[in-house]
Amino acid sequence: MSTIAPEKYKENASKNIADPVLQKALSGLQERLGPATENLYNSLPEGHKMRTEAHQFRRKAIDNLDVLLSTLVDKVRGHGGIVHFAKTAEEAVEICKKIALDNDVKTVVKGKSMVTEEVGLNLALEKEGIEVYETDLGEYILQLSGEAPTHIVAPAIHKTRREVAELFTEKLGTPYTEDPPILTRYARKALREKFLKADMGISGCNLACAETGHIVTVSNEGNIRMSTTLPKIHVAFMGMERIVANLEEQQSILRLMSMGAAAQEIGGYVSYVGGPAEVDHGDGPQEFHLIIIDNGRSKILADPEFREMLCCIRCGACLNVCPVYGKIGGQAYGSPYCGPVGAVVTPLLFGINNSADLCAGETLCGACKQACPLEINLPRMLLALRSKLSEGDPDWDVQPKSKGENLIFASWQRFNSNRKVYDLLLGLMRVLQHLLPAKQGMISRLPWPLSGWTANRNMKKLAPKTFMQQWREKKEKKGS
Amino acid sequence: MTTQKEFIQDISTALGRPTPVSVDVFTVAPTTAEQDILKAVRQRSSGERQPFIKTLQEVSVPLHLDFHPERSLEDIRQAIITLILEKDPEWGTKKSVVRWDHPLLNSLNLEAAAELKDIPLYITNHVAATSSADDLQAQRQQTRKEVEASFIGITSADYCIAATATLAMKTRPGQARSVSLVPSIHVAxxxxxxxxxxxxxxxxLLKWDEAEQAEGLTNNLSLISGPSKTGDIELVMVHGAHGPRELHLFVVSDHR
Known part of the structure; x- marks a missing residue:
């Protein structure tokens, strides 16, 4: 379960950097998934233009979200589904709770869904005495251990097989083994019982198709199919932006999403759900509820600078290449949305000031944009967020981060634009730097107010001669 | 409670327009490229499909899918009988098998196999939509019981995609979706x-073929590529997370 606490970013990041098990897991994950996804992009039969086009499909959907959602809703109702609208997280939770209570639901099985994490659904249902089971193996492990996810697609990647073995022995009473296939079988058995007795299944929605009126879920484990086939009620939570106009556009986006998420040509199970089971069909849920959630998304939609973010399909590809995520892990972000995508979405959904460190923590290296199947420009939006933090923005309720910092940068700018002053300061620094504590030729501690810079890293000393000086000397030598 | 009108209105406002405007986002006619695809699929001969068999063999390996070489109905029948006899049930010791009510599966006539006389073979029955609520409910309960009890589920599929070994299955009366999901072994x-x-x-095809358009996607269309799998413990690939642990695929050569 994830709690929303982005303000603990620095504290959590430091802790995670010092955790050797996590470091190994993160680098293993990035080494495997990052290049594998890139290989798939490079071998696309449609070529690179497929990604550019897919971005345009998503953008078109977002730019016409009112039309697409209206169409989806009409079609789903036509299929016998019930559609609900939730402006806020609280409202979404209330709607689901009411469906559960009205139907005397005792046990809920859940397919992996980020938006239910965002709205805090599990806790609310558990408060009503309803048993809620996460059924994605990774999510189930975390539910048993009471931890937050490390990765969007591989949530429990930080758990070693040994930890899982101990956890299962303690919580499920299964014999101790460190063999992943046997551990998986234990979870399969434990959850099979829940699937069979559950009276409500909850799923997310990876991407709805407006023209046909279906939501689409993707999984490899089959847990989402189980959750949406066996219980008599299926409730789907859908962030309002998860929609595309038509089937042909959806085809390319689903394929790209599978490549980004798990380096697959297509996810193992792709399910189109348009409504409850027809009456003369032998199985499937008898009620289908679709809850469409805003919870801050229309505000993102209204801001041209950030609208692009709604194109994101949460595949997690950006996590698998990000140098910052690769060190600090998902839990540091204090949000269901971690990594580069989280560094943009979390501030926009849960407050920019609260999440200031998330925006500042990324390096702007651009790896995320390259890895994104839809080439979403995350670095541009990170910069825009930083600019809001620096200048303040009443529209987004942003207080300028630090007046002192602005002052320092303003004076820095003035010194820098005057060559004489700049050279003078440079000369002075070159002398003074020898007074600072150093390690292996690097400055290990700067005095206040710059000490924060060297808290986690050493600083390179200034070279004895500037580039300009070296250039001049070289030229003179040649000339002589 | 937020109404649809309020909810959509907020989105229109955010988009800077007073109400949803009618825009051309839904395609109404196939592109030339799509027409070419439709034509190619419809005119494809059996010989032109042979390379797909080879592709299926290749992509099955990394997907951990068992693609069987048998092509005639009689050989496939025998291979399935062998699977039923040789495979062990995952939960408990009693064997039973469930299958769709589907013309191709009916023609396998597994029910007549003497070797299987001690193993119950269930068929997910049709129920008339006009039946009473009680009858419908009873039928659902029976299907559920049979699917839960069975260790092998046999289905056909609307399509099978060579490049990704994907089975596309709509739902119809007699073709319960749980048959491809709940039993430990799925045979297609x-x-x-x-x-x-x-x-x-x-x-x-789903978009432009007239018959597909007329039927629609149905309320549940599944695309299945390989058996259930997970890599959630240390990225070690394990097959059989929640869905079938094995997926066996047979392709019947044109038998008519």
Whole structure:
């Protein structure tokens, strides 16, 4: 379960950097998934233009979200589904709770869904005495251990097989083994019982198709199919932006999403759900509820600078290449949305000031944009967020981060634009730097107010001669 | 409670327009490229489909899918009987098998196999939509019981995509979706004429083919590529997370 606490970013990041098990897991994950996804992009039969086009499909959907959602809703109702609208997280939770209570639901099985994490659904249902089971193996492990996810697609990647073995022995009473296939079988058995007795299944929605009126879920484990086939009620939570106009556009986006998420040509199970089971069909849920959630998304939609973010399909590809995520892990972000995508979405959904460190923590290296199947420009939006933090923005309720910092940068700018002053300061620094504590030729501690810079890293000393000086000397030598 | 009107209105406002405007986002006619795909699929001969068999063999390996070489109905029948006899049930010791009510599966006539006389073979029955609520409910309960009890589920598929070994299955009366999901082993028998090259061909058919358009996607369309799998413990690939642990695929050569 994830709690929303982005303000603990620095504290959590430091802790995670010092955790050797996590470091190994993160680098293993990035080494495997990052290049594998890139290989798939490079071998696309449609070529690179497929990604550019897919971005345009998503953008078109977002730019016409009112039309697409209206169409989806009409079609789903036509299929016998019930559609609900939730402006806020609280409202979404209330709607689901009411469906559960009205139907005397005792046990809920859940397919992996980020938006239910965002709205805090599990806790609310558990408060009503309803048993809620996460059924994605990774999510189930975390539910048993009471931890937050490390990765969007591989949530429990930080758990070693040994930890899982101990956890299962303690919580499920299964014999101790460190063999992943046997551990998986234990979870399969434990959850099979829940699937069979559950009276409500909850799923997310990876991407709805407006023209046909279906939501689409993707999984490899089959847990989402189980959750949406066996219980008599299926409730789907859908962030309002998860929609595309038509089937042909959806085809390319689903394929790209599978490549980004798990380096697959297509996810193992792709399910189109348009409504409850027809009456003369032998199985499937008898009620289908679709809850469409805003919870801050229309505000993102209204801001041209950030609208692009709604194109994101949460595949997690950006996590698998990000140098910052690769060190600090998902839990540091204090949000269901971690990594580069989280560094943009979390501030926009849960407050920019609260999440200031998330925006500042990324390096702007651009790896995320390259890895994104839809080439979403995350670095541009990170910069825009930083600019809001620096200048303040009443529209987004942003207080300028630090007046002192602005002052320092303003004076820095003035010194820098005057060559004489700049050279003078440079000369002075070159002398003074020898007074600072150093390690292996690097400055290990700067005095206040710059000490924060060297808290986690050493600083390179200034070279004895500037580039300009070296250039001049070289030229003179040649000339002589 | 937020109404649809309020909710959509907020989105229109955020988009800077007073109400949803009618825009051309839904395509109404196939592109030339899509027309070419439709034509290619419809005119494809059995010989032109043979390379798909080889592709299926290749992509099955990394997917951990058991693609069987048998092509005639009689050989496939025998191979399935052998699977039923040789495989062990995952939960408990009693064996039973469930299958769709589907013409191709009916023609396998597994029910007549003397070797299987001690193993119950269930068929997910049709129920008339006009039946009473009690009868419908009773039928659902029976299907549920049979599917839960069975260790092998046998289905056909609307299409099978060579490039990704994807089975596309709509739901229809007599073709319960849980048959391909709940039993530990899923056996799929597909006619060769249902083979397609790529997902793009599948989507083009689903979108533009008149018969597909008339039926729609149905309320549940599943695309299944290989058995259930997970890598959630240390990224070690394990098959059989929640869905079937094994997926056996048979392609029937044109038998008519």
């Amino acid at each position: 028998v597909v006619e060769e004429s249902r083979l397609l090259a790529t997902l793009k061909e599948l989507y083009t």
